[in-house]
Amino acid sequence: MCLIVFAWKLLPHCPLVLAANRDEFFVRPTQSATWWEDHPDVYAGRDLQAGGTWLGINRSGRFAALTNIRTGLTKPDDKRSRGELVANYLAGDIDPLDYLTQVRDTAHDYHGFNLVFGDADTMYWITNGEEVQFKPLEPGIYGLS
Numbered sequence: 001m002c003l004i005v006f007a008w009k010l011l012p013h014c015p016l017v018l019a020a021n022r023d024e025f026f027v028r029p030t031q032s033a034t035w036w037e038d039h040p041d042v043y044a045g046r047d048l049q050a051g052g053t054w055l056g057i058n059r060s061g062r063f064a065a066l067t068n069i070r071t072g073l074t075k076p077d078d079k080r081s082r083g084e085l086v087a088n089y090l091a092g093d094i095d096p097l098d099y100l101t102q103v104r105d106t107a108h109d110y111h112g113f114n115l116v117f118g119d120a121d122t123m124y125w126i127t128n129g130e131e132v133q134f135k136p137l138e139p140g141i142y143g144l145s
Contacts, residue, residue, distance in 0.1 A: 002054070002067035002145065004116065008123050009139035015120060016063060022054050039091040052083020056090045061120045064089045067144055069112025069129050080106075082113045089117050096122045100134055107132045114144050 006018040022045070029048040033056070036042045044056025055065045064086040089099055096118050103115065107128035114127045116137070125144070126134035 004055075004065050004067060004144045005142070006065075006116075007141045008118075008137060010141065018065070020055055020065060036091075039087075042087070042090045044086070044090060047081070047083045050081035050083055052081050052085070052087040053090070054083060054086060056086060058090045060093075062090055062096075062117070063119070063123075064115065064117035065144075066116075067114045069114065069127070079111050080109045082110045085110065085113065085115050086117070096124060100124045100126060104132055104134060116142075116144060 002020070002022055004018065004020040006016060006020075009015055011017065031046040031048055033043060033045045036044065036046070039058075041059040042056055043058065044053040046053050054067075057063045066082055066086050068082065085103060092099070094102070099117065103126055107126070110128060112127075112129055114125065114129075116123065116125050118124055118137070123137040124134060125137055125142075126132070
């Protein structure tokens with residue numbers, strides 16, 4: 001089970017404090033967190049199978065993290081990689097609210113996910129569990145699994 005716990009905008013000297021684990025199949029190849037060669041402003045681990053990531057930040061302070069929603073059911077292979085949701089946000093410069101709209105409109109193209117993303121000023125959560133839900137996050141402590 002993937003788990004993300006974070007405090008956002010609670011400490012003046014440290015706007016984001018985060019602890020997370022990635023629970024993925026051991027056979028899925030990954031790269032440890034590093035600056036990406038193809039997007040030098042992105043610092044994240046990388047899924048070497050699909051090219052995305054599950055957690056990262058960029059030099060301008062954009063942050064994104066993802067957990068999977070597992071149902072125990074066989075998944076069709078016609079879905080896009082969830083890791084591109086994080087990678088696209090970190091590598092792009094689209095406004096967080098505009099990105100939320102973009103993800104909302106394409107959420108069913110992916111298997112189940114929880115996505116948290118934002119910058120120094122705004123943070124959003126979106127999921128495509130049983131239905132697409134989203135909301136802006138207020139400063140506070142959050143846990144996501």
